[in-house]
Amino acid sequence: MIVDQKINEFLMDLSSSSPAPGGGAASALVASIAASLTAMVANLTIGKKKYLAVEPEMKKIVAEATSLRDFLTQLMDRDVEEFNMIMAAYKLPKETAEEKELRDKKIEEASIRASNVPLETARACIKIMDLALKVIKSGNVNAVSDGICSFQFANSAMKGALANVKINLNNISNPEILQQFNTEIDNMEKESINIYEKNKELLEKVK
């Protein structure tokens, strides 16, 4: 698994002229960093007298955030695998009309499957943004900057993941499937803007 790599090795792979791992896997990693930071703030809140009232909530947040973190690290590998499937489809023969048709079909199928990976990353990011806001609001005040980092990273990972969904949609012609994807993308973009605007002051001021 990619998470068994050293950080530096991953960064070298990412920088190289090999297109995978790319933005999709990187979005999942940034999201998992965000989830880790929310877990940290909740962990720094648990066991402190001052925060006894929110301890049950914080324990739940640790469980949810670490589970999202682990799910996201798996998505890193899935992203690379699905990308390679698209590349394999592109390499199919395209001499005859029949071959061309089959190749187009395979590219479209692989692109639909591949689009689902960053879409799952984006969905996880919305959840992390929500958890991050909770730790910013009621978690250990000394770690509020870590909560803000978590929110910002999750927000950018969502945007990055959705850019990866959108680029894959170029290979999809099925109008119903395209509409499904586009509707969910629109909804998530609107939701994330709403969450940001509603909590702007909380996110931009560090007390």
Add this chain to the structure above:
Amino acid sequence: MIVDQKINEFLMDLSSSSPAPGGGAASALVASIAASLTAMVANLTIGKKKYLAVEPEMKKIVAEATSLRDFLTQLMDRDVEEFNMIMAAYKLPKETAEEKELRDKKIEEASIRASNVPLETARACIKIMDLALKVIKSGNVNAVSDGICSFQFANSAMKGALANVKINLNNISNPEILQQFNTEIDNMEKESINIYEKNKELLEKVK
């Protein structure tokens, strides 16, 4: 060095109730992921006939982005070290008035030094945002989503890093030093908003 750790080990450390590594080191990591992705897009542009005209520019971008990536991975360690220095200052004795005064002085000194690390991360992020825009505009069009990821990650790493500067400023009473920090923070926040607004369409639409 932190970058010699496996990704998963780092994520476990980050999630734990130990406050370091925290948002500062994570901001430097997210920024170095951003730098890596811009390097990747430039690398995917070099050596292609279609992009011959921009090849010299892309080679420069690879050099700058990889140098920023490596600088940022060093900042991860510096962030943890400086944080530990603040913690050490907090542990100084505070029985007598003299001891209290010395402790306050040491906390303030350590906080000034520690604030400089995320400030350097934020400065690097502005540079990465600029490089990312260049690869989005004139780099390999198949990797435009990777360029967008790079920009978004750098933007969020800047915000996260500045939240870490701000929280350290709570320990600083010297008005001149506070003003210096606040002026630079304001300038960077304004600059990043300007860059975003100017390139909004480029960043939100994936062709």
